[in-house]
Amino acid sequence: MTRTLITNAHVATVDADDTEFASADVLLEGNRIAAVGPGLGADGVDRTVDAGGRLLTPGLVNTHHHFYQWLTRGLATDRILFDWLTALYPTWARIDAGLTHTAARGSLAALALTGCTTASDHHYVFPREGGDCLAAEIEAAARTGIRFTACRGSMDLGESDGGLPPDFAVEETEQALAATEAAVDRWHDPSFGSMLHIAVAPCSPFSVTAELLKRSAELARRKGVRLHTHGSETVEEAGYLEEKTGQSPTEYLESNGWLGEDVWMAHCVHLSDGDIVAFARTGTGVAHCPSSNGRLGAGIARTADLLRAGVPVGYGVDGTASNESGELGSELRNSLLVGRIRSGADALTARDALRIGTMGGARVLGRQDEIGSIEAGKLADLVLWDTSTFWHSSIADPVAALALGALPRIALSLVDGRPVVEDGHLVTDDEDDIARATRAGARELASRG
Numbered sequence: 001m002t003r004t005l006i007t008n009a010h011v012a013t014v015d016a017d018d019t020e021f022a023s024a025d026v027l028l029e030g031n032r033i034a035a036v037g038p039g040l041g042a043d044g045v046d047r048t049v050d051a052g053g054r055l056l057t058p059g060l061v062n063t064h065h066h067f068y069q070w071l072t073r074g075l076a077t078d079r080i081l082f083d084w085l086t087a088l089y090p091t092w093a094r095i096d097a098g099l100t101h102t103a104a105r106g107s108l109a110a111l112a113l114t115g116c117t118t119a120s121d122h123h124y125v126f127p128r129e130g131g132d133c134l135a136a137e138i139e140a141a142a143r144t145g146i147r148f149t150a151c152r153g154s155m156d157l158g159e160s161d162g163g164l165p166p167d168f169a170v171e172e173t174e175q176a177l178a179a180t181e182a183a184v185d186r187w188h189d190p191s192f193g194s195m196l197h198i199a200v201a202p203c204s205p206f207s208v209t210a211e212l213l214k215r216s217a218e219l220a221r222r223k224g225v226r227l228h229t230h231g232s233e234t235v236e237e238a239g240y241l242e243e244k245t246g247q248s249p250t251e252y253l254e255s256n257g258w259l260g261e262d263v264w265m266a267h268c269v270h271l272s273d274g275d276i277v278a279f280a281r282t283g284t285g286v287a288h289c290p291s292s293n294g295r296l297g298a299g300i301a302r303t304a305d306l307l308r309a310g311v312p313v314g315y316g317v318d319g320t321a322s323n324e325s326g327e328l329g330s331e332l333r334n335s336l337l338v339g340r341i342r343s344g345a346d347a348l349t350a351r352d353a354l355r356i357g358t359m360g361g362a363r364v365l366g367r368q369d370e371i372g373s374i375e376a377g378k379l380a381d382l383v384l385w386d387t388s389t390f391w392h393s394s395i396a397d398p399v400a401a402l403a404l405g406a407l408p409r410i411a412l413s414l415v416d417g418r419p420v421v422e423d424g425h426l427v428t429d430d431e432d433d434i435a436r437a438t439r440a441g442a443r444e445l446a447s448r449g
Contacts, residue, residue, distance in 0.1 A: 059117025124153025
């Protein structure tokens with residue numbers, strides 16, 4: 001068992017007491033954290049990392065993404081969600097497993113290089129002749145070395161039936177359910193420290209039938225896995241559901257079995273007071289995607305209100321067709337700023353932002369006993385941020401430097417105790433090769449549209 005000692009770090013543990021050490025050590029044994037505190041010593045250690053006073057935090061957790069969209073960045077840049085989707089669905093529906101793998105490599109690299117150690121991806125486009133797109137992104141995540149929740153998405157409500165996606169982009173209901181169950185049976189690993197979870201994830205209330213929603217919830221609970229979908233993202237979505245069902249998004253989802261501790265929703269921008277009470281009562285989680293919400297003009301989520309109510313909240317990059325940077329670390333700053341625009345300068349602190357990005361995301365994915373804080377017994381998913389550079393040299397508080405300053409370069413990122421990023425560079429894949437492959441992949445996909 002490899003023993004690693006990280007010394008002389010400013011450690012933000014994000015434990016229940018928000019314990020911080022201005023200078024402390026963290027001892028790792030294999031893929032676990034063995035001890036945290038000052039003066040642990042270095043006897044019998046295989047590797048010592050001198051943090052030099054830099055900031056050590058738990059790894060960031062990404063709770064919502066669409067990896068495949070790395071190949072369609074910079075398109076339909078001035079449209080609201082429904083118009084943006086209508087513009088891009090025809091291109092997305094021509095993707096295949098090879099291009100999905102290429103796109104996932106790009107998305108995963110961007111996540112890893114900006115502090116992410118656990119990622120969730122929501123893939124819901126499965127062309128009939130496209131091969132195994134879910135397997136393609138699972139392979140890419142294993143290659144990058146990031147802990148992964150693969151959300152097997154689905155759409156069965158095409159344009160001719162009143163949905164938003166074109167008919168050729170959707171699956172039959174039975175086909176989607178069977179493929180989802182097969183994915184859970186093949187890949188889901190529920191063991192402590194698992195590198196791969198599968199979640200059941202119909203795309204959205206305007207792209208799936210009520211039958212698929214209801215039966216997906218039944219399937220997930222029968223299999224003991226989590227549920228994920230989009231919810232309350234835009235006013236147009238609310239209007240669509242009111243017209244079609246006579247219910248609000250939260251009412252509609254709850255009536256189909258979609259609130260609970262095993263559920264998390266992406267966006268949740270337009271929640272009423274009653275909706276927040278329902279989320280808190282049921283333990284339903286939220287993937288907060290501030291950059292994507294801004295890019296599409298969807299609005300500002302009530303993050304401070306959600307936190308005060310006790311709702312689990314984590315960050316999501318969302319697809320890079322609506323958040324071209326693909327960075328997770330910058331969501332801390334963006335969330336903090338827009339949250340204060342909505343709720344006031346004292347609504348959210350720098351440490352709130354860090355907690356959302358770490359323990360908040362872990363709660364949303366149901367992994368709070370494994371990741372999200374630096375405590376003995378938890379998994380060695382850690383990020384050492386270089387807060388010693390010009391960009392942060394005059395900010396005395398390193399957590400404020402992370403949450404309010406320029407995104408720091410990563411000195412070291414560990415997932416399961418293994419290096420993924422060192423000295424600002426990905427060590428598990430070739431960044432130049434990813435750039436070449438994704439550039440060619442974007443051109444290839446565009447030519448099919």
